[in-house]
Amino acid sequence: KNEVEQSPQNLTAQEGEFITINCSYSVGISALHWLQQHPGGGIVSLFMLSSGKKKHGRLIATINIQEKHSSLHITASHPRDSAVYICAVHSGGGADGLTFGKGTHLIIQP
Amino acid sequence: GAGVSQSPSNKVTEKGKDVELRCDPISGHTALYWYRQSLGQGLEFLIYFQGNSAPDKSGLPSDRFSAERTGGSVSTLTIQRTQQEDSAVYLCASSAGSNQNSPLHFGNGTRLTVT
Numbered sequence: 001k002n003e004v005e006q007s008p009q010n011l012t013a014q015e016g017e018f019i020t021i022n023c024s025y026s027v028g029i030s031a032l033h034w035l036q037q038h039p040g041g042g043i044v045s046l047f048m049l050s051s052g053k054k055k056h057g058r059l060i061a062t063i064n065i066q067e068k069h070s071s072l073h074i075t076a077s078h079p080r081d082s083a084v085y086i087c088a089v090h091s092g093g094g095a096d097g098l099t100f101g102k103g104t105h106l107i108i109q110p
Numbered sequence: 111g112a113g114v115s116q117s118p119s120n121k122v123t124e125k126g127k128d129v130e131l132r133c134d135p136i137s138g139h140t141a142l143y144w145y146r147q148s149l150g151q152g153l154e155f156l157i158y159f160q161g162n163s164a165p166d167k168s169g170l171p172s173d174r175f176s177a178e179r180t181g182g183s184v185s186t187l188t189i190q191r192t193q194q195e196d197s198a199v200y201l202c203a204s205s206a207g208s209n210q211n212s213p214l215h216f217g218n219g220t221r222l223t224v225t
Binding site: 052100101 | 142145152153154155158201203211212214215216217
């Protein structure tokens, strides 16, 4: 079973700061997801990646397959970025489910 | 709408009763997942359907839990003889295809309260 570790668990930053959230996993994967969960529970998929780097607006996600590590970056952070960010991994091909990290609770203060 | 639809949005039931939770995935999505999130906890995988393959049931916490997916579309999660520890938000997600190239689309969840 894949073990997914996220860090930090909690992060409070000032508006405008560059934010990095890390995710490490123990077993090789086929894909990794970054999810965003706002207060009230709605979950949005931010990225799905299996190699390299993806960018969407102020969000950047990178993955290093050899090191079993992914990072989510937020540039020019804003209070509306405040949410729980969750890393989830697929551990192999075929019919398998996701293993989730415990999430990083991010608060951006104005 | 075109998103993942779950019903009911809220369900309160007495301990020992059976409940059924429904998920309508996005049309054409072959992959469907059930998760649950207990208060203050992270997401917990329950079951995964992919096309006509046998489902991955490895996350179901007990034999009181079962799920079906009829015709490769709508899915029903059934919890028999509910217990208070079953109280959680049950989330459904779907994706268009294989693991590697398809983002997840989540429903808004069903909040289950067992009294």
